[in-house]
Amino acid sequence: MSSQARILRCLLLLLPFYPFLCSVEARADYxxxxxxxxxxxxxxxxxxxxxxxxxxxxxxxxxxxxxxxxxxxxxxxxxxxxxxxxxxxxxxxxxxxxxxxxxxxxxxxxxxxxxxxxxxxxxxxxxxxxxxxxxxxxxxxxxxxxxxxxxxxxxxxxxxxxxxxxxxxxxxxxxxxxxxxxxxxxxxxxxxxxxxxxxxxxxxxxxxxxxxxxxxxxxxxxxxxxxxxxxxxxxxxxxxxxxxxxxxxxxxxxxxxxxxxxxxxxxxxxxxxxxxxxxxxxxxxxxxxxxxxxxxxxxxxxxxxxxxxxxCPAIIPRCMWVAKPYKGVPVNLTLPLRFVYIHHTHEPSQPCTTFYQCAADMRSMQRFHQEDRKWDDIGYSFVAGSDGYIYEGRGWLWQGAHTKGQNSKGYGVSFIGDYTSELPDQAVMKLVKESFLRCAVIGKRIIGDYVIQGHRQYRPTTCPGERLFNEIKTWAAFKEVELSNGTTAGL
Structure with a gap:
């Protein structure tokens, strides 16, 4: 689009309402x-x-x-x-x-x-x-x-x-x-x-x-x-x-x-x-x-x-998916942590395959968590998209709201999509299982003998979905949760 066309569009659409938004010289997007x-x-x-x-x-x-x-x-x-x-x-x-x-x-x-x-x-x-x-x-x-x-x-x-x-x-x-x-x-x-x-x-x-x-x-x-x-x-x-x-x-x-x-x-x-x-x-x-x-x-x-x-995998920072500010004052984690809790988003139910889809899903989840559930921020620490990237939620340093009773002990990592009857893309699972977790150990975010567990092991929920939960049970770091009566939880 030419500079003249950009200026004309700006004037026609915005000037009647927000005259201060239109500059004399339009600049090309980088x-x-x-x-x-x-x-x-x-x-x-x-x-x-x-x-x-x-x-x-x-x-x-x-x-x-x-x-x-x-x-x-x-x-x-x-x-x-x-x-x-x-x-x-x-x-x-x-x-x-x-x-x-x-x-x-x-x-x-x-x-x-x-x-x-x-x-x-x-x-x-x-x-x-x-x-x-x-x-x-x-x-x-x-x-x-x-x-x-x-x-x-x-x-x-x-x-x-x-x-x-x-x-x-x-x-x-x-x-x-x-x-x-x-x-x-x-x-x-x-x-x-x-x-x-x-x-x-x-x-x-x-x-x-x-x-x-x-x-x-x-x-x-x-x-x-x-x-x-x-x-x-x-x-x-x-x-x-x-x-x-x-x-x-x-x-x-x-x-x-x-x-x-x-x-x-x-x-x-x-x-x-x-x-x-x-x-x-x-x-x-x-x-x-x-x-x-x-x-x-x-x-x-x-x-x-x-x-x-x-x-280490590439992590899309909060500013790039246009996150809203944290409400209140974040609680800092005491590192390194021992646990990583796996989730699926369930809703959005479909995998996102492009940056703009995944960014929109992140904003949607943050909006739901902040406005409907009244949380301070998106609950997950990190979220894996099927576009080849991991998205920063509360990140490495802030305590999340993902696994009730365990949020100070581990990171919550969610896969975008519903994985009740199917698995996430193999590449994104490998990204989390190998690159992300190895990077977390090297960076002293989690200990070397960390534990992988599913959300359902601590709450009455189907999360992270039947197929995905059965998959993470095969991961070397997976451990069941032993209850005081000798049974296992969420299995």
């Missing part, structure tokens, strides 16, 4: 769909433009680390004249999303994707461009002497350099966080400003998401034979609701990343990328850091990266 629409328009202007032309044209809009990118990709031969086919507003928007920056007020160069996560666009495009120009054994003794390992430009342009800079910064300044954080959009329908949820590092969640996606897609394109897909088609399939390009989907990025990345290789690439970046006009990076120190801190940092972004 949603991936807007990026893809502009790329599609660019491709439509010139049918001769392919992914081989479009990605370096977009890459040419970078305004930082140009020497580093040129060293790894070579000087681009793609003229930026094709971008002149776009309007001034479109070029300005695309330039803004191609350049990542973060400070206390906002994180820029990021967009909201249809699956509810946020990505750094520049890292995504850099990965795709590197995949099309893959060099896995780049040796530049003329630049920095013999590098610790030959540079793979796909690793170096997506994540390795940023992980390395975050590790070095953390080592030199312990008050800074090593990884993250995630953040919040001011509006998930019309996203404009993305703000970090806490102190930020050089590698935020958005950078990790964009870098992972770029590495996954770049790796695919390395081996893909012609004809190559249009860039817009590749990204719509990857981030959309279908099967994905070659079966790859954004909501499975952590598992797909794990399948192709070896931690030892990642560590060596982190070290080499820091050496390379240090040479390209950033000579202070390695000051007072010898190779042994860099190797040791890189090993520790990559291990933490592995735990945070591969072992």
């Amino acid at each position: 949603h991936l769909n807007n990026v893809l629409s502009i790329i599609e328009e660019l491709e439509g202007h010139d049918p001769g433009l392919t992914i081989l032309n479009v990605t370096p044209a977009l890459g040419g809009l970078r305004t930082s680390d140009q020497d580093y990118h040129h060293l790894l990709l070579g000087e681009t031969t793609e003229p930026l004249a094709s971008l002149q086919l776009l309007s001034e507003d479109q070029r300005s928007f695309i330039t803004s999303v191609m350049n990542h920056d973060v400070d206390a007020s906002a994180e820029r160069g990021v967009v909201l994707t249809p699956d509810g996560t946020t990505i750094a666009v520049g890292h995504l495009i850099a990965g795709i461009e590197a995949g099309l120009k893959r060099v896995v054994d780049l040796r530049r003794p003329d630049v920095v002497g013999d590098l610790p390992a030959p540079v793979d430009n796909l690793y170096a342009l997506t994540l390795a350099k940023d992980i390395g800079l975050a590790i070095v910064a953390y080592h030199l300044n312990k008050s800074q966080v090593l990884l993250g954080p995630d953040g919040c959009w001011d509006n998930v329908t019309s996203p404009q400003v993305f703000t970090a949820l806490g102190p930020w590092s050089p590698i935020t969640n958005a950078v990790v998401n964009g870098g992972m996606d770029g590495l996954i897609l770049g790796n695919l394109l390395t081996e893909l034979q012609a004809p190559l897909p249009k860039l817009s088609a590749l990204l719509r399939d990857y981030y959309g609701e279908g099967q994905g390009w070659m079966g790859l989907k954004a909501n499975r990025r952590r598992k797909n990343f794990e399948a192709i990345v070896d931690l030892g290789v990642l560590t060596s690439q982190v070290i080499s990328a820091v050496y390379l970046y240090n040479h390209t006009g950033n000579n202070a990076i390695l000051q007072n850091l010898n190779h042994n120190i860099l190797r040791n801190i890189s090993q520790q940092g990559v291990k933490q990266f592995h735990q945070s972004y591969i072992v």
Whole structure:
């Protein structure tokens, strides 16, 4: 939609009632769909433009680390004249999303994707461009002497350099966080400003998401034979609701990343990328850091990266499903806990398969719990959707209202849907059973010999549904509840 059309719509619909809501200049939403629409328009202007032309044209809009990118990709031969086919507003928007920056007020160069996560666009495009120009054994003794390992430009342009800079910064300044954080959009329908949820590092969640996606897609394109897909088609399939390009989907990025990345290789690439970046006009990076120190801190940092972004599942924060505030003052839990209580929502009765469906279900449950049951907040600690994500309810620190009499002893984890006669999707059960629980142990949220139990073991209810309850009874951590008369409860 053009700027003029946006302004006209705003005036017609809102101005008679809320004149202060309409600004003179409408701004584009920072949603991936807007990026893809502009790329599609660019491709439509010139049918001769392919992914081989479009990605370096977009890459040419970078305004930082140009020497580093040129060293790894070579000087681009793609003229930026094709971008002149776009309007001034479109070029300005695309330039803004191609350049990542973060400070206390906002994180820029990021967009909201249809699956509810946020990505750094520049890292995504850099990965795709590197995949099309893959060099896995780049040796530049003329630049920095013999590098610790030959540079793979796909690793170096997506994540390795940023992980390395975050590790070095953390080592030199312990008050800074090593990884993250995630953040919040001011509006998930019309996203404009993305703000970090806490102190930020050089590698935020958005950078990790964009870098992972770029590495996954770049790796695919390395081996893909012609004809190559249009860039817009590749990204719509990857981030959309279908099967994905070659079966790859954004909501499975952590598992797909794990399948192709070896931690030892990642560590060596982190070290080499820091050496390379240090040479390209950033000579202070390695000051007072010898190779042994860099190797040791890189090993520790990559291990933490592995735990945070591969072992642990992605959790959609409260702000992203537009949670209402907690009523009153939350009661903090005393960690670690011993129990995890499994629920199903029963209502909503159907699994949610997209971010917007799951977010709507979360709001519906919170509204029911707060308004009908008069609770302070949604009762569950966490909720698992069938879209590949876990949603934050009361979270790790606040006591829930999920299993009466047991709320201070454990987390309540619910699956969206009614699982009386069928099971949740296998992938979402594995997400909870393996990734979520393993992450909770690593983070010292629950003890190593935690106990899994069903809601019905403590209350006269069918929750978590007959089929799901029979399933969790097969999980190694499941335990029955022994009553004082020697019988078992809720079975």
